[in-house]
Amino acid sequence: DAADAADAADAADASGAAVDAADAGAEPRAADELAELAPHRLAAKAVSIAWCPASNEAIVGLSNNELEAVRLLPGDAPGGLTLERGVGVEAPGHRTPVRAVAVAQDDSMLMSASAEAVKIWNTTTGRCVRTMASGYGLCGFFVAGNEHLVLGTKEGHLELYDLRVAEQAQQQVAHSGAVYGIAEAPDHKSFVTCSADKTLRFFELSFETGDKEKVGFTELTEKATEMPDECLAVSYSPNGKWVAVALLNHTVQMLFADTLKFYLSLYGHRLPVMAVDFSSDSQMIASGSADKNVKLWSTQFGNCHRSLRAHDDSVMQVRFLPGTHYLATAGRDRELKLWDCDSYELISSLKGHAAEILALGMSQDAAFLVTASGDKQMRLWRRSQEQLFLSEERAKELEDRFEQEAEREDLQDVPGGEVVSLRASRRTIESVRSTERLMEILDEAAAAERGEGMLPVDVRWHPCARVVGHVGTLTASNIYEVLLALPFAHSLQLLTHICRFLEAVSSLPGGNGESAGDTETRVLSAAATLETPCQAALIAVYVHHHELAATPSARSLVVRLRAQMRTLLQAEKDRIGLSIAGISHLQRRLKRASG
Numbered sequence: 001d002a003a004d005a006a007d008a009a010d011a012a013d014a015s016g017a018a019v020d021a022a023d024a025g026a027e028p029r030a031a032d033e034l035a036e037l038a039p040h041r042l043a044a045k046a047v048s049i050a051w052c053p054a055s056n057e058a059i060v061g062l063s064n065n066e067l068e069a070v071r072l073l074p075g076d077a078p079g080g081l082t083l084e085r086g087v088g089v090e091a092p093g094h095r096t097p098v099r100a101v102a103v104a105q106d107d108s109m110l111m112s113a114s115a116e117a118v119k120i121w122n123t124t125t126g127r128c129v130r131t132m133a134s135g136y137g138l139c140g141f142f143v144a145g146n147e148h149l150v151l152g153t154k155e156g157h158l159e160l161y162d163l164r165v166a167e168q169a170q171q172q173v174a175h176s177g178a179v180y181g182i183a184e185a186p187d188h189k190s191f192v193t194c195s196a197d198k199t200l201r202f203f204e205l206s207f208e209t210g211d212k213e214k215v216g217f218t219e220l221t222e223k224a225t226e227m228p229d230e231c232l233a234v235s236y237s238p239n240g241k242w243v244a245v246a247l248l249n250h251t252v253q254m255l256f257a258d259t260l261k262f263y264l265s266l267y268g269h270r271l272p273v274m275a276v277d278f279s280s281d282s283q284m285i286a287s288g289s290a291d292k293n294v295k296l297w298s299t300q301f302g303n304c305h306r307s308l309r310a311h312d313d314s315v316m317q318v319r320f321l322p323g324t325h326y327l328a329t330a331g332r333d334r335e336l337k338l339w340d341c342d343s344y345e346l347i348s349s350l351k352g353h354a355a356e357i358l359a360l361g362m363s364q365d366a367a368f369l370v371t372a373s374g375d376k377q378m379r380l381w382r383r384s385q386e387q388l389f390l391s392e393e394r395a396k397e398l399e400d401r402f403e404q405e406a407e408r409e410d411l412q413d414v415p416g417g418e419v420v421s422l423r424a425s426r427r428t429i430e431s432v433r434s435t436e437r438l439m440e441i442l443d444e445a446a447a448a449e450r451g452e453g454m455l456p457v458d459v460r461w462h463p464c465a466r467v468v469g470h471v472g473t474l475t476a477s478n479i480y481e482v483l484l485a486l487p488f489a490h491s492l493q494l495l496t497h498i499c500r501f502l503e504a505v506s507s508l509p510g511g512n513g514e515s516a517g518d519t520e521t522r523v524l525s526a527a528a529t530l531e532t533p534c535q536a537a538l539i540a541v542y543v544h545h546h547e548l549a550a551t552p553s554a555r556s557l558v559v560r561l562r563a564q565m566r567t568l569l570q571a572e573k574d575r576i577g578l579s580i581a582g583i584s585h586l587q588r589r590l591k592r593a594s595g
Contacts, residue, residue, distance in 0.1 A: 098372035113137025152179030194231030288315030
């Protein structure tokens with residue numbers, strides 16, 4: 001046995017030596033050159049990375065708006081390198097979608113709440129002055145004095161924050177479900193909350209003065225009110241007479257603020273009501289719903305004044321501008337809109353967010369609006385002194401809508417998945433207008449040739465030359481779109497004119513001293529730029545090749561067009577080649593002369 005073991009060891013050594021010899025003669029592999037380093041955990045998901053060879057640092061962009069530097073240093077770790085966290089850049093904004101915003105009563109500060117923190121911003125400088133860890137904030141407001149803040153959370157808690165020390169001063173479990181809405185009473189001494197637990201709860205604010213000022217709130221348990229469904233928003237009327245509650249059952253219920261007895265039920269929405277607000281004179285109430293509509297109601301009788309198709313997606317927020325019947329609405333279509341609720345007209349539409357708008361705030365004099373979105377951004381919209389004309393706004397909206405409707409996918413409705421267009425295209429207003437102008441010129445040329453009409457007085461060109469001259473004005477960026485929108489009948493006329501144009505160019509004097517026979521020939525000679533007409537012919541044939549193949553008269557036209565284009569383009573190619581050869585010869589002679 002010992003002898004056998006010795007023989008096996010000798011054989012293993014021999015095979016190992018053979019393997020080493022083979023490895024020594026083989027090409028190096030990735031495993032021989034690359035060594036795995038110890039992993040480095042980032043603060044969030046990495047989105048992008050850039051390498052700096054000078055400092056041996058990798059700059060990593062994270063999904064939470066941070067930049068983090070990772071430095072490679074010599075060390076005793078495997079591979080001889082260690083990873084060390086370097087400097088980082090952290091934006092002061094939120095890391096999750098902003099769900100609530102509120103403006104202080106003196107318009108100096110702005111509150112924003114999200115899943116991880118509540119932040120206080122200076123409205124003048126735009127800087128974040130306080131960041132306080134909190135629950136998942138869904139609503140909130142500044143307490144009178146602007147030194148405290150009440151926040152309603154998704155966990156059903158009410159949290160009171162002291163902004164002077166940036167700390168939580170009080171927390172209370174108010175509801176068993178998420179607190180979706182909170183509204184301060186007009187006297188600033190109490191507030192009401194609504195929740196997914198189908199209840200309204202009222203709280204009284206207490207202000208203690210003396211050596212140690214203290215603010216707190218206590219629940220008025222005797223005023224707790226059960227609602228028929230989940231409550232999504234709540235609002236006090238400015239005169240303190242009513243409380244309006246938006247419900248999941250598509251209705252808005254109005255209660256008397258003092259006795260909490262039922263007053264009116266506003267029904268008409270087809271989906272849950274997401275937001276509700278009173279006008280400053282307490283004569284009108286607006287409700288925004290997931291059915292994309294905003295309804296305007298009378299607070300006296302509950303009748304619906306008007307239903308506005310406000311947004312292309314759910315309406316998330318509605319707010320009346322103080323002292324007016326102007327209404328600001330925000331929706332999941334990423335737009336902020338301003339309405340005149342007396343004339344029921346749209347005043348303006350503001351765009352800018354990259355995701356749905358979830359919250360809307362307003363200054364006391366409506367000098368600025370604040371919107372918060374799922375894109376983790378807040379945008380401040382300030383009122384300007386420029387005059388606004390509704391006719392111009394409507395024209396701009398029509399152009400934007402036309403731009404959107406003009407967008408076309410070339411691969412839609414294609415039988416068998418056949419590719420129709422090999423290039424991306426976007427139809428614009430300019431291309432449509434150019435197409436209409438080309439159709440007008442083709443119709444005028446056809447009428448002039450039939451003797452049924454005359455060309456404009458200032459046009460002395462032959463109809464064929466006029467068509468080709470207009471085609472020559474098309475640019476490389478829009479010629480494809482213009483001809484793609486051209487109907488087949490007009491495309492056939494265009495191909496006919498181009499073919500006649502190429503035939504006329506072929507019959508021009510060949511430069512042997514002969515002069516042009518007449519004015520039309522000289523005009524054609526002056527317009528003989530082959531690039532754009534040939535490009536237009538190729539595009540028109542490419543777009544309408546099925547119709548051309550099915551039309552007998554068009555097939556002969558295409559054959560004539562091909563023969564003329566080949567002859568002229570080959571002659572042009574030869575001419576260009578001769579010119580290049582001549583220029584090269586002159587260049588060589590100049591070099592020899594200068595050398």
